[in-house]
Amino acid sequence: MAESDELLRLDNQVCFLIYAAANLVTRRYRPALDELGLSYPQYLVMLVLWEEAPSSVGHLGKRLFLDSGTLTPLLKRMERAELITRERDPADERRVLINLTEAGRALRARAHIVPETLARNLHIDRDDARKLRDMLGHVVKTLAEGAPP
Amino acid sequence: MAESDELLRLDNQVCFLIYAAANLVTRRYRPALDELGLSYPQYLVMLVLWEEAPSSVGHLGKRLFLDSGTLTPLLKRMERAELITRERDPADERRVLINLTEAGRALRARAHIVPETLARNLHIDRDDARKLRDMLGHVVKTLAEGAPP
DNA sequence: GACAATTATATTGTGCGCAATATAATTGTC
DNA sequence: GACAATTATATTGCGCACAATATAATTGTC
Numbered sequence: 001m002a003e004s005d006e007l008l009r010l011d012n013q014v015c016f017l018i019y020a021a022a023n024l025v026t027r028r029y030r031p032a033l034d035e036l037g038l039s040y041p042q043y044l045v046m047l048v049l050w051e052e053a054p055s056s057v058g059h060l061g062k063r064l065f066l067d068s069g070t071l072t073p074l075l076k077r078m079e080r081a082e083l084i085t086r087e088r089d090p091a092d093e094r095r096v097l098i099n100l101t102e103a104g105r106a107l108r109a110r111a112h113i114v115p116e117t118l119a120r121n122l123h124i125d126r127d128d129a130r131k132l133r134d135m136l137g138h139v140v141k142t143l144a145e146g147a148p149p
Numbered sequence: 150m151a152e153s154d155e156l157l158r159l160d161n162q163v164c165f166l167i168y169a170a171a172n173l174v175t176r177r178y179r180p181a182l183d184e185l186g187l188s189y190p191q192y193l194v195m196l197v198l199w200e201e202a203p204s205s206v207g208h209l210g211k212r213l214f215l216d217s218g219t220l221t222p223l224l225k226r227m228e229r230a231e232l233i234t235r236e237r238d239p240a241d242e243r244r245v246l247i248n249l250t251e252a253g254r255a256l257r258a259r260a261h262i263v264p265e266t267l268a269r270n271l272h273i274d275r276d277d278a279r280k281l282r283d284m285l286g287h288v289v290k291t292l293a294e295g296a297p298p
Numbered sequence: 299g300a301c302a303a304t305t306a307t308a309t310t311g312t313g314c315g316c317a318a319t320a321t322a323a324t325t326g327t328c
Numbered sequence: 329g330a331c332a333a334t335t336a337t338a339t340t341g342c343g344c345a346c347a348a349t350a351t352a353a354t355t356g357t358c
Contacts, residue, residue: 008264010278011271015174016193017285020214022171023345024292025164030347041314044165047157058336065169068337070315077313094323094336111157118164123291129163132284135277136166142272143173172315179317190344207306217307219345226343243306243353 018139025118032117036107041066042078043114045098049084050108054097056089065144083107167288174267181266185256190215191227192263194247198233199257203246205238214293232256 026040033043041064048055048063055063057071064071075098078084083104089095124132175189182192190213197204197212204212206220213220224247227233232253238244273281 008261010275010282011267012196012264014271014273014278014282014285015178015267016196017282017289018167018170018174019189019193020289021167021285021292023214024289025167027346028292028295029164039313040168044168047162047165050157056336057338065172066314067316069317069339072338074314092324092336096337108157115157115162121292121295122163122288124163124288128284131280132288133163133166135281135284136163136170138277139271139273139281140166140169140173143170143177146177146272176316188343205306206308215344216346218309218347221308223344241306241354245307 028118028121029114032114036110036114037081038083038107039074041070041074042083043111045071045074045078046083046104046107046111049098049100049104050111054099056095056097058095060098065140177267178263181263185259185263186230187256188223190219190223191232192260194220194223194227195232195253195256195260198247198249198253199260203248205244205246207244209247214289 029040029043033040036043038046044064045060048060052059057068057075060075061067061071075084075086079086082101085099085101086096087099089097122129178189178192182189185192187195193213194209197209201208206217206224209224210216210220224233224235228235231250234248234250235245236248238246271278
Protein backbone atom coordinates (compact mmCIF):
# COMPACT_ATOMS: atom_id res chain seq x y z
CA MET A 1 0.00 0.00 0.00
CA ALA A 2 2.90 2.32 0.78
CA GLU A 3 4.24 1.40 -2.62
CA SER A 4 1.13 2.35 -4.55
CA ASP A 5 0.82 5.47 -2.42
CA GLU A 6 4.30 6.54 -3.40
CA LEU A 7 3.53 5.94 -7.06
CA LEU A 8 0.43 8.09 -6.79
CA ARG A 9 2.35 10.91 -5.16
CA LEU A 10 5.07 10.61 -7.78
CA ASP A 11 2.56 10.80 -10.60
CA ASN A 12 0.97 13.83 -9.07
CA GLN A 13 4.34 15.48 -8.65
CA VAL A 14 5.49 14.65 -12.17
CA CYS A 15 2.27 15.92 -13.72
CA PHE A 16 2.37 19.14 -11.76
CA LEU A 17 6.02 19.71 -12.68
CA ILE A 18 5.18 19.16 -16.35
CA TYR A 19 2.38 21.72 -16.02
CA ALA A 20 4.56 24.25 -14.19
CA ALA A 21 7.49 23.72 -16.56
CA ALA A 22 5.26 24.29 -19.58
CA ASN A 23 4.07 27.63 -18.20
CA LEU A 24 7.57 28.70 -17.22
CA VAL A 25 9.05 27.70 -20.58
CA THR A 26 6.40 29.69 -22.44
CA ARG A 27 7.19 32.70 -20.28
CA ARG A 28 10.91 32.31 -20.99
CA TYR A 29 10.39 32.04 -24.73
CA ARG A 30 8.25 35.18 -24.87
CA PRO A 31 10.91 37.92 -25.07
CA ALA A 32 12.79 36.24 -27.94
CA LEU A 33 9.54 35.35 -29.71
CA ASP A 34 8.18 38.87 -29.32
CA GLU A 35 10.99 40.06 -31.56
CA LEU A 36 9.77 37.66 -34.23
CA GLY A 37 6.13 38.59 -33.66
CA LEU A 38 5.23 35.00 -32.75
CA SER A 39 3.56 33.29 -29.81
CA TYR A 40 5.01 29.98 -28.64
CA PRO A 41 2.36 27.81 -30.35
CA GLN A 42 2.77 29.89 -33.51
CA TYR A 43 6.52 29.30 -33.31
CA LEU A 44 5.87 25.56 -33.14
CA VAL A 45 3.72 25.79 -36.26
CA MET A 46 6.56 27.61 -38.02
CA LEU A 47 9.01 24.86 -36.97
CA VAL A 48 6.81 22.27 -38.66
CA LEU A 49 6.31 24.40 -41.76
CA TRP A 50 10.02 25.13 -42.12
CA GLU A 51 10.44 21.36 -42.29
CA GLU A 52 7.31 20.48 -44.23
CA ALA A 53 5.41 23.02 -46.27
CA PRO A 54 2.72 22.88 -47.33
CA SER A 55 1.10 21.00 -44.46
CA SER A 56 -2.59 20.38 -43.93
CA VAL A 57 -4.25 21.55 -40.74
CA GLY A 58 -4.62 17.94 -39.75
CA HIS A 59 -0.92 17.23 -40.26
CA LEU A 60 0.01 20.20 -38.08
CA GLY A 61 -2.40 18.88 -35.48
CA LYS A 62 -0.77 15.45 -35.49
CA ARG A 63 2.73 16.87 -35.15
CA LEU A 64 1.77 19.29 -32.36
CA PHE A 65 -0.98 17.23 -30.64
CA LEU A 66 -3.54 19.98 -31.20
CA ASP A 67 -6.95 19.93 -32.87
CA SER A 68 -8.71 22.25 -35.29
CA GLY A 69 -10.43 24.08 -32.46
CA THR A 70 -7.04 25.40 -31.44
CA LEU A 71 -5.34 25.56 -34.82
CA THR A 72 -7.98 27.22 -37.00
CA PRO A 73 -8.08 30.57 -35.16
CA LEU A 74 -4.31 30.47 -34.54
CA LEU A 75 -3.64 29.93 -38.25
CA LYS A 76 -6.03 32.73 -39.17
CA ARG A 77 -4.03 35.09 -36.99
CA MET A 78 -0.83 33.95 -38.68
CA GLU A 79 -2.50 34.50 -42.04
CA ARG A 80 -3.44 38.05 -41.02
CA ALA A 81 0.21 38.55 -40.03
CA GLU A 82 1.11 37.41 -43.57
CA LEU A 83 3.37 34.60 -42.39
CA ILE A 84 1.32 31.84 -44.00
CA THR A 85 -1.38 31.23 -46.60
CA ARG A 86 -4.44 29.00 -46.22
CA GLU A 87 -6.06 27.39 -49.24
CA ARG A 88 -8.23 24.40 -49.91
CA ASP A 89 -6.45 21.41 -51.39
CA PRO A 90 -7.76 21.11 -54.97
CA ALA A 91 -7.25 17.34 -54.78
CA ASP A 92 -9.40 17.05 -51.63
CA GLU A 93 -11.57 20.02 -50.90
CA ARG A 94 -12.02 19.01 -47.27
CA ARG A 95 -8.40 19.75 -46.56
CA VAL A 96 -6.83 23.19 -46.04
CA LEU A 97 -3.18 23.49 -47.00
CA ILE A 98 -0.99 25.83 -45.00
CA ASN A 99 1.95 27.29 -46.84
CA LEU A 100 4.68 29.79 -46.01
CA THR A 101 4.73 33.27 -47.47
CA GLU A 102 8.03 34.85 -48.45
CA ALA A 103 8.04 36.63 -45.08
CA GLY A 104 7.34 33.34 -43.33
CA ARG A 105 10.25 31.64 -45.05
CA ALA A 106 12.52 34.63 -44.37
CA LEU A 107 11.73 34.54 -40.66
CA ARG A 108 13.70 31.34 -40.33
CA ALA A 109 16.97 33.21 -40.69
CA ARG A 110 16.21 35.14 -37.53
CA ALA A 111 14.70 32.22 -35.60
CA HIS A 112 17.96 30.65 -34.45
CA ILE A 113 18.13 33.20 -31.63
CA VAL A 114 15.11 31.53 -30.01
CA PRO A 115 16.54 28.14 -29.00
CA GLU A 116 19.85 29.81 -28.28
CA THR A 117 18.54 32.28 -25.72
CA LEU A 118 16.53 29.57 -24.03
CA ALA A 119 19.42 27.13 -23.90
CA ARG A 120 21.37 29.81 -22.06
CA ASN A 121 18.59 29.97 -19.47
CA LEU A 122 18.05 26.27 -18.91
CA HIS A 123 21.43 25.35 -17.43
CA ILE A 124 21.19 21.73 -18.32
CA ASP A 125 24.03 19.71 -19.78
CA ARG A 126 23.74 17.78 -23.02
CA ASP A 127 23.50 14.38 -21.36
CA ASP A 128 20.72 15.38 -19.01
CA ALA A 129 18.90 17.16 -21.83
CA ARG A 130 19.00 13.97 -23.88
CA LYS A 131 17.79 11.88 -20.95
CA LEU A 132 14.99 14.32 -20.22
CA ARG A 133 14.00 14.40 -23.87
CA ASP A 134 13.86 10.62 -24.04
CA MET A 135 11.77 10.26 -20.88
CA LEU A 136 9.36 12.99 -21.92
CA GLY A 137 9.20 11.46 -25.37
CA HIS A 138 8.10 8.21 -23.76
CA VAL A 139 5.47 9.99 -21.65
CA VAL A 140 4.13 11.90 -24.65
CA LYS A 141 4.03 8.75 -26.75
CA THR A 142 2.17 6.85 -24.04
CA LEU A 143 -0.34 9.61 -23.43
CA ALA A 144 -0.91 10.25 -27.11
CA GLU A 145 -1.38 6.62 -28.05
CA GLY A 146 -3.40 5.37 -25.11
CA ALA A 147 -6.97 5.10 -26.22
CA PRO A 148 -9.57 6.67 -23.97
CA PRO A 149 -10.83 3.61 -22.01
CA MET B 150 25.24 26.05 -39.55
CA ALA B 151 24.13 22.44 -39.45
CA GLU B 152 24.12 22.74 -35.69
CA SER B 153 21.83 25.77 -35.66
CA ASP B 154 19.51 24.02 -38.13
CA GLU B 155 19.51 21.01 -35.88
CA LEU B 156 18.29 23.16 -33.01
CA LEU B 157 15.29 24.28 -35.05
CA ARG B 158 14.08 20.72 -35.54
CA LEU B 159 10.90 20.12 -33.60
CA ASP B 160 11.87 16.61 -32.60
CA ASN B 161 14.97 17.79 -30.79
CA GLN B 162 13.26 20.25 -28.56
CA VAL B 163 12.78 19.35 -24.93
CA CYS B 164 10.59 22.41 -24.57
CA PHE B 165 8.14 21.18 -27.16
CA LEU B 166 7.87 17.85 -25.36
CA ILE B 167 7.14 19.68 -22.11
CA TYR B 168 4.47 21.69 -23.88
CA ALA B 169 2.91 18.64 -25.53
CA ALA B 170 3.06 16.59 -22.33
CA ALA B 171 1.31 19.35 -20.38
CA ASN B 172 -1.56 19.45 -22.88
CA LEU B 173 -1.84 15.67 -22.96
CA VAL B 174 -1.74 15.35 -19.17
CA THR B 175 -4.49 17.93 -18.80
CA ARG B 176 -6.58 16.04 -21.32
CA ARG B 177 -6.02 12.77 -19.43
CA TYR B 178 -6.99 14.30 -16.11
CA ARG B 179 -10.21 15.77 -17.47
CA PRO B 180 -12.61 12.79 -17.21
CA ALA B 181 -11.72 12.07 -13.59
CA LEU B 182 -11.76 15.77 -12.70
CA ASP B 183 -15.12 16.28 -14.40
CA GLU B 184 -16.63 13.98 -11.82
CA LEU B 185 -15.33 16.27 -9.09
CA GLY B 186 -16.40 19.40 -10.97
CA LEU B 187 -12.83 20.68 -11.13
CA SER B 188 -10.47 21.82 -13.87
CA TYR B 189 -6.82 20.78 -13.61
CA PRO B 190 -5.60 24.17 -12.29
CA GLN B 191 -8.49 24.19 -9.82
CA TYR B 192 -7.46 20.70 -8.69
CA LEU B 193 -3.95 22.01 -8.07
CA VAL B 194 -5.38 24.82 -5.95
CA MET B 195 -7.31 22.23 -3.94
CA LEU B 196 -4.15 20.17 -3.43
CA VAL B 197 -2.45 23.20 -1.88
CA LEU B 198 -5.48 24.08 0.25
CA TRP B 199 -5.85 20.51 1.52
CA GLU B 200 -2.31 20.92 2.82
CA GLU B 201 -2.42 24.56 3.86
CA ALA B 202 -5.67 26.39 4.46
CA PRO B 203 -6.15 29.24 4.66
CA SER B 204 -3.67 30.38 2.01
CA SER B 205 -3.33 33.85 0.56
CA VAL B 206 -3.65 34.36 -3.19
CA GLY B 207 0.04 35.17 -3.27
CA HIS B 208 0.96 31.94 -1.48
CA LEU B 209 -1.07 29.90 -3.96
CA GLY B 210 0.69 31.77 -6.75
CA LYS B 211 4.12 30.92 -5.35
CA ARG B 212 3.26 27.24 -4.95
CA LEU B 213 1.74 26.94 -8.43
CA PHE B 214 3.89 29.49 -10.31
CA LEU B 215 0.83 31.53 -11.29
CA ASP B 216 -0.02 35.19 -10.80
CA SER B 217 -3.15 37.02 -9.73
CA GLY B 218 -4.22 37.55 -13.33
CA THR B 219 -4.76 33.81 -13.55
CA LEU B 220 -5.74 33.06 -9.98
CA THR B 221 -8.28 35.78 -9.23
CA PRO B 222 -10.90 34.75 -11.81
CA LEU B 223 -10.17 31.05 -11.19
CA LEU B 224 -10.73 31.49 -7.45
CA LYS B 225 -13.92 33.45 -8.06
CA ARG B 226 -15.27 30.53 -10.08
CA MET B 227 -14.35 28.16 -7.25
CA GLU B 228 -16.08 30.51 -4.83
CA ARG B 229 -19.22 30.45 -6.98
CA ALA B 230 -18.99 26.63 -6.91
CA GLU B 231 -18.90 26.93 -3.09
CA LEU B 232 -15.65 25.04 -2.73
CA ILE B 233 -13.74 27.93 -1.17
CA THR B 234 -14.27 31.28 0.53
CA ARG B 235 -12.38 34.51 -0.17
CA GLU B 236 -11.97 37.14 2.51
CA ARG B 237 -9.59 39.96 3.24
CA ASP B 238 -7.00 39.25 5.92
CA PRO B 239 -7.97 41.49 8.88
CA ALA B 240 -4.30 41.70 9.84
CA ASP B 241 -3.32 42.96 6.38
CA GLU B 242 -6.14 44.23 4.26
CA ARG B 243 -4.12 43.91 1.07
CA ARG B 244 -4.19 40.15 1.33
CA VAL B 245 -7.09 37.86 0.45
CA LEU B 246 -7.26 34.61 2.37
CA ILE B 247 -8.62 31.55 0.61
CA ASN B 248 -10.25 28.97 2.81
CA LEU B 249 -12.05 25.68 2.23
CA THR B 250 -15.78 25.33 2.66
CA GLU B 251 -17.23 22.17 4.16
CA ALA B 252 -17.88 20.94 0.61
CA GLY B 253 -14.30 21.77 -0.36
CA ARG B 254 -12.92 19.77 2.55
CA ALA B 255 -15.30 16.91 1.83
CA LEU B 256 -14.17 16.70 -1.78
CA ARG B 257 -10.82 15.38 -0.62
CA ALA B 258 -12.35 12.00 0.18
CA ARG B 259 -13.29 11.52 -3.47
CA ALA B 260 -10.11 13.00 -4.93
CA HIS B 261 -7.99 9.88 -4.69
CA ILE B 262 -9.57 8.59 -7.90
CA VAL B 263 -7.76 11.35 -9.82
CA PRO B 264 -4.14 10.24 -9.51
CA GLU B 265 -5.27 6.62 -9.64
CA THR B 266 -6.85 6.88 -13.07
CA LEU B 267 -3.82 8.78 -14.35
CA ALA B 268 -1.29 6.35 -12.95
CA ARG B 269 -2.95 3.61 -14.96
CA ASN B 270 -2.29 5.69 -18.09
CA LEU B 271 1.28 6.84 -17.61
CA HIS B 272 3.03 3.44 -17.69
CA ILE B 273 6.20 4.56 -16.03
CA ASP B 274 8.08 2.67 -13.36
CA ARG B 275 9.03 4.15 -10.02
CA ASP B 276 12.68 4.65 -10.82
CA ASP B 277 11.98 6.48 -14.04
CA ALA B 278 9.24 8.52 -12.38
CA ARG B 279 11.67 9.59 -9.69
CA LYS B 280 14.32 10.48 -12.25
CA LEU B 281 11.82 12.42 -14.33
CA ARG B 282 10.54 14.24 -11.25
CA ASP B 283 14.04 15.22 -10.22
CA MET B 284 15.04 16.46 -13.66
CA LEU B 285 11.82 18.42 -14.11
CA GLY B 286 12.22 19.77 -10.60
CA HIS B 287 15.62 21.07 -11.59
CA VAL B 288 14.25 22.65 -14.77
CA VAL B 289 11.36 24.29 -12.91
CA LYS B 290 13.68 25.58 -10.20
CA THR B 291 16.06 27.03 -12.75
CA LEU B 292 13.34 28.68 -14.80
CA ALA B 293 11.52 30.02 -11.75
CA GLU B 294 14.59 31.47 -10.10
CA GLY B 295 16.40 32.88 -13.09
CA ALA B 296 15.91 36.62 -13.13
CA PRO B 297 14.63 38.14 -16.36
CA PRO B 298 17.88 39.45 -17.96
C1' DG C 299 3.16 61.79 10.93
C1' DA C 300 3.59 63.04 5.90
C1' DC C 301 4.67 60.67 1.87
C1' DA C 302 7.42 57.94 -1.39
C1' DA C 303 8.28 53.23 -2.24
C1' DT C 304 6.76 48.69 -1.87
C1' DT C 305 3.45 44.94 -1.63
C1' DA C 306 -0.99 42.36 -2.60
C1' DT C 307 -4.68 41.77 -5.33
C1' DA C 308 -7.83 43.08 -9.17
C1' DT C 309 -8.88 44.41 -14.01
C1' DT C 310 -8.42 44.47 -19.05
C1' DG C 311 -7.35 42.60 -23.31
C1' DT C 312 -5.29 38.95 -26.19
C1' DG C 313 -4.29 34.29 -27.35
C1' DC C 314 -4.49 29.75 -26.61
C1' DG C 315 -6.70 24.73 -25.53
C1' DC C 316 -10.42 21.96 -25.87
C1' DA C 317 -15.15 19.70 -25.68
C1' DA C 318 -19.16 19.71 -28.27
C1' DT C 319 -21.20 20.53 -32.32
C1' DA C 320 -21.83 21.71 -37.27
C1' DT C 321 -20.85 21.47 -42.21
C1' DA C 322 -19.09 19.90 -46.25
C1' DA C 323 -16.35 16.63 -49.09
C1' DT C 324 -14.97 11.89 -49.81
C1' DT C 325 -15.19 6.91 -49.48
C1' DG C 326 -17.32 2.51 -49.20
C1' DT C 327 -21.26 -0.52 -50.08
C1' DC C 328 -24.90 -2.20 -52.15
C1' DG D 329 -25.06 5.89 -58.61
C1' DA D 330 -27.71 6.56 -54.20
C1' DC D 331 -26.52 7.05 -49.59
C1' DA D 332 -24.65 5.85 -45.04
C1' DA D 333 -20.35 6.22 -42.80
C1' DT D 334 -16.14 8.49 -42.44
C1' DT D 335 -12.92 12.31 -42.73
C1' DA D 336 -11.34 17.29 -42.54
C1' DT D 337 -12.01 21.64 -41.02
C1' DA D 338 -14.80 25.34 -38.80
C1' DT D 339 -17.63 27.33 -35.01
C1' DT D 340 -19.17 28.19 -30.24
C1' DG D 341 -18.53 28.66 -25.55
C1' DC D 342 -15.79 28.32 -21.51
C1' DG D 343 -11.62 28.43 -18.74
C1' DC D 344 -7.10 29.31 -18.31
C1' DA D 345 -2.29 32.12 -18.77
C1' DC D 346 -0.23 36.31 -18.86
C1' DA D 347 1.39 41.18 -19.91
C1' DA D 348 0.16 45.63 -18.73
C1' DT D 349 -2.08 48.42 -15.85
C1' DA D 350 -4.76 50.07 -11.79
C1' DT D 351 -5.96 50.46 -6.91
C1' DA D 352 -5.54 50.16 -2.24
C1' DA D 353 -2.99 48.93 2.02
C1' DT D 354 1.43 48.80 4.33
C1' DT D 355 6.19 49.94 5.26
C1' DG D 356 10.17 52.78 5.52
C1' DT D 357 12.28 57.34 5.94
C1' DC D 358 12.78 61.68 7.13
